[in-house]
Amino acid sequence: MSRRRVCIVVNSRANYGRIKSVLQAVRAHPSLELQLVVGASALLYRFGNVREVMARDGFVPDATVYTIVEGETPTTMAKSTGLAIMELATIFENLAPTIVLTVADRFETMATAIAASYMNISLAHTQGGEVTGSIDESVRHAITKLAHIHFPATKHAADNVMRMGEPAATVHMTGCPSIDAIAELDLSLSADLFERYKGVGPALDPAKPYLVVLQHPVTTEYGHGLEQIAETVEAIRSTGMQTAWLWPNVDAGSDDVSKGLRMFREANPTAPVHFYRNFSVEDYARLIANCACLIGNSSSALREGAFLGVPAVNIGTRQQGREHAPNVVHAPYDRAAIGGAIRRQLMHGKYSRSSLFGDGKAGQRIAEVLAQTDLKVQKQLTYA
Amino acid sequence: MSRRRVCIVVNSRANYGRIKSVLQAVRAHPSLELQLVVGASALLYRFGNVREVMARDGFVPDATVYTIVEGETPTTMAKSTGLAIMELATIFENLAPTIVLTVADRFETMATAIAASYMNISLAHTQGGEVTGSIDESVRHAITKLAHIHFPATKHAADNVMRMGEPAATVHMTGCPSIDAIAELDLSLSADLFERYKGVGPALDPAKPYLVVLQHPVTTEYGHGLEQIAETVEAIRSTGMQTAWLWPNVDAGSDDVSKGLRMFREANPTAPVHFYRNFSVEDYARLIANCACLIGNSSSALREGAFLGVPAVNIGTRQQGREHAPNVVHAPYDRAAIGGAIRRQLMHGKYSRSSLFGDGKAGQRIAEVLAQTDLKVQKQLTYA
């Protein structure tokens, strides 16, 4: 019998970390054939050229596709979605996958989901059923309603997927593949990690405590990015601690966040803050596993952070309502509140490990389901 | 206070009938400004040039936009969605609507929904919560997860929308605007109706009983359209009755259905079957209100048909699970079964009126909600 062709579309640095173990498990599975498409910000230099990181891991794409319409506004986010659908449709037509797997809740995820749905290709989806803020909240659930096979990460998320009307037989609670990559990893920080990734700003000393910051724009609060990031910047500056800061993703409003960071750099050229574009999946895990506090609104604070016990301060509404372990403290867009939360976390130190988002076996479970599950494309609401 | 700008995107002949009363009510409302965009198959000659029908009703578009990628395959349906998103994003950027209203469950509907969602424009949606077959089933619920304001047509549909996690305050059971257009209409058949719409085939006699057929492709059964339509063709032919047959919509597989119809025409040039591209909303209501039986898989058999008491035979899976009144009899893709169902309906004759899908006041209710309701773009699953 011919192997099922599983096409996985990797669109961003975050995507890759969340799906890498699935790529490995699909590639290794005797009944599956991996088709890899790399697109969107995963091709762009200013997001760390994820394609090259993947190449070092041995993943050669079957197709690459540029789909970001430049501007980082709500309009261009919509247009990038449309462009990606058009292009992915042609790619799927030529690769003819049996199953398309799409990751989480980004606009590229939506594009992948729509192209596959209309083309009668079975659509599998990770991270369904989670609850957050931002447009991601709408998009994640819309994708659940398009997907045929669900791989939620937690029990609560799996329940949510079923309550939305998805048949229980299609909901597979596997844990999140992002945990797989770090479950058995040597988490020690190599002495040269800060140096290897270049970036800009004063050198950081891996032997001393450091903060990590990653704050993305909140698309549904577009226009407020500059003032929001200013609060974080001031809170960090007031700690006086050395800091590894990652540039934000490609969402609407990213320009504003970046502008805030550049303004800070220009005004404080000697502040001990170093800006990075990207890390390998493993080095990012090491970076946050060893930090004194992870600050911002990245889901990695809640997800990988839970497993690694990282003291984290989550700012604002982007992760609103998302499940998390005790390692996360919340703060509004307010420098005093953020500063206070950081201080509390610094005093607390490392948290104990939580397997809320998975036990490190998600990739294998997902591959196995993809190989075995019945495939059909006609959906129907279970309430009917 | 400035009026809210309500942008309504009309993309097909079916769209227009389902939203016409809302166009009228929004235009007439003192707190609302209507912005009209006409695109997709509503611009195309072979679908009856809906733009011209609308112009005769006094609706001049603020923008027109061609978005159909030709081919009528699953691939081009996906690409048409992507193209429409890209173009609508630019149009919304330039028109700057307060609210975008999208109709039902087609790929153009999805495109409208995605563009508006990512652009932080409040999205209103009609026909949410209904259950059917085809890709429409997936798409309709996905749009519900993107929409901020819901206008389901029935009580059951409204329940479904809330069960999927939408806040009750955003769910307004208004009935379907398609009923408004016909509620107070003089339904008598003018003697020249069959002539006025041209089309091809032998002349029909409005004084004698006639059938109406409208059968679209089922996108999730792509590749089976030719054999499916052949069963209907044979069933109709066996009745020997005069028939008004409408060409199918622009979905994937439409080419196959059309091919089946053209083959029939060539083989039976004298059969009393006349093919039409489009009717005005009102004349379509008159056409089916006076027919002996409406056959195919159009939702109009279940929706307007309920209100008009039209004896209808619904074929196959496209309307699978959809609520309907007693006027509808179901049949599989089988000439004998279809023929039998038609004969039963001919014997039964007209049904009594059902207001399952509305009482004729939906347009005004919708306009009122659009004028009054709180607008916010951040959604959150109610289960959270």
Next chain:
Amino acid sequence: MSRRRVCIVVNSRANYGRIKSVLQAVRAHPSLELQLVVGASALLYRFGNVREVMARDGFVPDATVYTIVEGETPTTMAKSTGLAIMELATIFENLAPTIVLTVADRFETMATAIAASYMNISLAHTQGGEVTGSIDESVRHAITKLAHIHFPATKHAADNVMRMGEPAATVHMTGCPSIDAIAELDLSLSADLFERYKGVGPALDPAKPYLVVLQHPVTTEYGHGLEQIAETVEAIRSTGMQTAWLWPNVDAGSDDVSKGLRMFREANPTAPVHFYRNFSVEDYARLIANCACLIGNSSSALREGAFLGVPAVNIGTRQQGREHAPNVVHAPYDRAAIGGAIRRQLMHGKYSRSSLFGDGKAGQRIAEVLAQTDLKVQKQLTYA
């Protein structure tokens, strides 16, 4: 040394006939690797599904791509060009050709030329330097200014290319590959040819004299298609001769031409006119080689018609200024003039063969140049 990858994009039925011998010669050449992309109207059923014709000739595409935005208006012609550029760019990125070869002067040709030019891929072009009417005239010369390697069909065309500022070393007068396909062909008309291609209308008798008509819209005269085709229709009808009529291409205005033909069909169901979508390259040659007169505005009357000695009536401005042999008589959009010209050609009968557009060896010459010629992408006007 690695073989040069020559990517040829086939976009329409006309394209294929004009490049088939090059496809064969490239495939057979030891220093070249053929990459075949099939797109635009070559994928569409209503243009005869050229892809299937090619498959029967053993050509399997490396990629297929839908690029026609439906509407057949000037607007959609522009949009189809844009869509094709976007998609071809991704395809070229993934196929990485050494040389892209583009055929003649259509909007898909332009799309291919622009994608290759901006991507620093050497661009080869056939049919440069010819003079006609329609937008093709502008586009053909614009492509010459983008192309690095020129394969004009005639001496005069080659002169024109050089006069426009192209270096003589890049201009290779090879003749037109369209002649290759017919140069050594058995041109006898098989008894079943008219039947094999289906189409619609009364059966034609291959034993009796017949006309062939192929009239495309003139894009620069958009809006006049219906009245223009009406003149031709009346001229043909007045001859009373049996006629094989081909549907027009996908250019702006095609809807109008088709509408005129459909109106004629409805009004004259028994007229001895049969409508066809497409023929194989060889059967089209046989069709016109044996016809009493070829009427319309297809370049095949001037090009293949010269070689085959076909009595031809060229109507209107589409071929204005194009070189041709004595086999062509011109007529304006006027039924009397067209009718008179047809009668003169019927009296004249077959013309003697002219090799104005080639001797049947173009394909091999082109492949040889592609294998040998220096490749560079920086152009410079020779006048400078």
Next chain:
Amino acid sequence: MSRRRVCIVVNSRANYGRIKSVLQAVRAHPSLELQLVVGASALLYRFGNVREVMARDGFVPDATVYTIVEGETPTTMAKSTGLAIMELATIFENLAPTIVLTVADRFETMATAIAASYMNISLAHTQGGEVTGSIDESVRHAITKLAHIHFPATKHAADNVMRMGEPAATVHMTGCPSIDAIAELDLSLSADLFERYKGVGPALDPAKPYLVVLQHPVTTEYGHGLEQIAETVEAIRSTGMQTAWLWPNVDAGSDDVSKGLRMFREANPTAPVHFYRNFSVEDYARLIANCACLIGNSSSALREGAFLGVPAVNIGTRQQGREHAPNVVHAPYDRAAIGGAIRRQLMHGKYSRSSLFGDGKAGQRIAEVLAQTDLKVQKQLTYA
């Protein structure tokens, strides 16, 4: 009689300076109506948000449109062209211009030209007939072959346009509108100019001699940008002079140039080099009119530089073959040669004014022709 609607598409900071006087003259002309479309990099923050500069000059766009596909590779340059065509077609359909005016030779220029051509809109073009390197050389002449009305800047350029086969009656030698903006300008450098435009890097002192650098990628030499810019960087560094450096445009390879500049900044944080995104048209003229030397490969060195008598060093192939006044010295991509050329220019100092590219009246002449000239869309090669 209704006024002719002249639609001008402004796509970049360079575009605007080259067409501003035409915008003014068209707006002021009683027989013309200005339609303004702003798109591509003119909307982007990192290119100085030209839209805002224009707004300060009183120009409010009729439509804005995002058309840059991010990546700055040859592939994305092609895709951006395609995207712009698709979007501009819709915009032209809705604005219905009588004439479209397109500027120079960029990919956005090509997009504008193709959309207008296929839509049977009269196309006017500035800067035709000039000779350079880069893909611009191909594109400029291709646009000439699409355009109906030509506004070359110099006598030599006008000759070139006619030699390429354009009718003399359509060729209007008006001079370049870029000269208009500076012809009667007060060119004195305000004390705060360097401060007002922010940017990054040490403060510059307007009272001391300074260099200006603007070096774009050469698309046809894609992949060599980093090594090319490194030579310029070293040459500048060796002068020790304070320098105003502008970021490059959006062409393929820009990422490499920017990378080189960022590397320089990181390695030499105290070097007296300040980086700017954009200046107003007038302030840019003042900036270069008062500089000690203008270095790089911008056409402004040759064009506005001639009029202003700016000592300039032109590097590499981008302007290869372009007409210029004595103010320009050429250098290859070589730090020693560039350094030597700069020193020669510093010793020479200011040049006398040349009106090679215009006398300051181009805008009015162009508006007058647009108001008066016969409009027709069917072109024909004059050699025919």
